[in-house]
Amino acid sequence: MTQTAAPSPLDRFPPTRAAGLERLRQFVPHAGADYARRRNFDLGRDRHEGVSQLSPWLRRRLVTEEEVLAAVLGRHSHRAAEKFVQEVVWRTYWKGWLELRPSVWTAYRAGLARALDRVATEEGLRRDWEAACRGETGIGAFDAWARELVETGYLHNHARMWVASIWIFTLRLPWELGADFFLRHLLDGDPASNTLSWRWVAGLQTRGKTYLARPSNIEKYTEGRFRPEGLAPAAPPPDGPPHPPVGPAPVSDAFDPAAPTGLLLTEEDLAPGFVFEAGARPRATAFLDCTAGLSPLMPAPHLRDHVRGAMEDTAARWGARLGPVTWLAGAEEIADWAAREGLAQIVTPWPCTGPAAEALAGTAVRRLVRPYDAAAWPHATHGFFRFRKRIPALLAQVKGLRAA
Ligand SMILES: Cc1cc2nc3c(=O)[nH]c(=O)nc-3n(C[C@H](O)[C@H](O)[C@H](O)COP(=O)(O)OP(=O)(O)OC[C@H]3O[C@@H](n4cnc5c(N)ncnc54)[C@H](O)[C@@H]3O)c2cc1C
Structure with a gap:
């Protein structure tokens, strides 16, 4: 057979x-x-x-x-x-x-580094974390969702809420390890939606309000597939620092439409039409994949393949507008690429807080905010x-x- x-x-x-x-x-x-x-x-x-x-x-x-x-x-x-x-x-x-409030991402990264240090030194924590990531906790519903995430790269929103709640309040694992587990496997893994949703479940985002996964709710919305036993009966809100003050909203950097221009594309925004509409006429384009920066651990191969495929699709679709295309292995290659192509400036869709912003920090790229984002953010x-x-x-x- x-x-x-x-x-x-x-x-x-x-x-x-x-x-x-x-x-x-x-x-x-x-x-x-x-x-x-x-x-x-x-x-x-x-x-x-x-x-x-x-x-x-x-x-x-x-x-x-x-x-x-x-x-x-x-x-x-x-x-x-x-x-x-x-x-x-x-x-x-x-x-x-x-x-x-980009410092909320920095604080998450620092919390994750501390949690991973604990994983390296506390055997019990390491065992529980590995069991959760492998879907071997003995909580059938949780284990099925952990495996679905690893095997498909997707989870339904309600499952994400239940998994995060069980992770934090029943398994009592640090929330940052759960957010990292998601980011390494979700095809839609996003520093903003993921970090802030985990913070919301944990009670850090809306102060004093946590999300508790209840067996009856799980049973109802999985149409009886699961009714897990032994879940935490309460989700007490933790102490945490107040939100940082609101910083300035992103604004596009100025660029000269007449100067020799390069276009840099990351996985943050593979729809460069608005950059052309803003007047940029790139003579060359480079793709920079920043996904390795999502986690100190290795992102799942399907994630890297998805980003690479999406970039290749973008290169093929926009070919005529892009000029010669280069694949950069890291931001440190930007200057050589610019010199080789004779570029006076490089424009890029706004690199959002997370790996893309971190990779491009300290470079002279001109960041352009999409009109939709500029109207909303x-x-x-x-x-x-x-x-x-x-x-x-x-x-x-x-x-x-x-x-x-
Ligand atoms: C703990 C946790 C972690 C999450 N991590 C991510 C993440 O890394 N990336 C991510 O894109 N979403 C994340 N979400 C939000 C949401 O679960 C997903 O966007 C949604 O499940 C995607 O599936 P869909 O396209 O079928 O959604 P649909 O229900 O069809 O919604 C359409 C679109 O709206 C947006 N959307 C829907 N719900 C939300 C939401 N609650 N928050 C933000 N955007 C939403 C998504 O872009 C989605 O594609 C997370 C939610 C939780 C509770």
């Missing part, structure tokens, strides 16, 4: 814009009432039709938020698609929130409920926006 191999993460989420647009096309009819009714149900791998599963494409901007919102609002009224629109805007909000100063009041203004702008 021949066994069919399980689809790989790249089979499930091919790293091309065409595949992302096809997923969007299939999802759009369901973005209204269907999404509102089904979005909280995690029915198991290969049964996630209640949600869009667009996040790996959105993460690298093979498909942009504007395009997703425009497609959905082209088919549904805002009222009918309100839930879905709101979720897309959560991503925008988290990105803006972290851009206004400065308003991520307080909670989401205040931010979402901006949604109508943002949508008014989206309707006028062109393709990425």
Whole structure:
């Protein structure tokens, strides 16, 4: 008897814009009432039709938020698609929130380094952490989700909430180790959405409010697949420092459209159309993959393959506009590339807080903020409920926006 191999993460989420647009096309009819009714149900791998599963494409901007919102609002009224629109805007909000307070990422990295030091010296912690990452804790639901994450590169939002809660309050593992486990495996792993969601579950993001995974809730929203026993009955909020003060919102650096220009693309934003519209005419382009900087440990091979595939797709699609294409192994190669190509300046879509910003810190690249981000991020100063009041203004702008 021949066994069919399980689809790989790249089979499930091919790293091309065409595949992302096809997923969007299939999802759009369901973005209204269907999404509102089904979005909280995690029915198991290969049964996630209640949600869009667009996040790996959105993460690298093979498909942009504007395009997703425009497609959905082209088919549904805002009222009918309100839930879905709101979720897309959560991503925008988290990105803006972290851009206004980048030290929260630095603090996460420091906490992770301390937790990994403890893993190296505390045998019990090391054993429990390894068991959690392998899906061998004995909590059936948790173990199934840990394996789904490792094997598919995706988890339903509700499963992410349950896993994070069980990780922190039942297994009593440091939250930073869990956030790192996600970042090393999620195809959509994002410094903003991931770090701030883990902080939210842990009770650090909305002060005094934690998220407790309850067996009855899991049973209901997995349609009885799981009803785990032995989960923590309470999730006491921890002490933690207050949020850092809000910093300045990102603003595009000036550049000279007439000067010999290079374009630098990272996995943060593979939709360079807005850079061309801003007047940049690159004579050469370089791709820089910063994913190795997501974690002190090795990201899953599927993650690196997805980023590489997405970049190759971008190079192929925009070929004529890019000039000769170079693949950089690290930011330290930027200066040599610029000298070789005779570049007077290098422009890049805004490198968001995380590995891309870290890689480019100290270089002279000119960072350009996408109009959608420029319209939204400065308003991520307080909670989401205040931010979402901006949604109508943002949508008014989206309707006028062109393709990425
Ligand atoms: C602990 C934890 C960690 C998370 N880590 C990440 C991460 O690293 N990267 C990431 O993109 N999302 C993260 N999320 C948010 C959310 O779970 C995913 O965006 C969503 O599950 C992606 O699946 P989808 O595309 O099918 O979502 P859909 O429900 O179809 O939503 C459409 C899009 O809206 C955005 N979105 C939806 N829900 C959220 C949310 N709660 N926060 C931010 N954006 C959202 C995503 O871009 C998503 O593709 C995390 C959530 C939790 C609780």
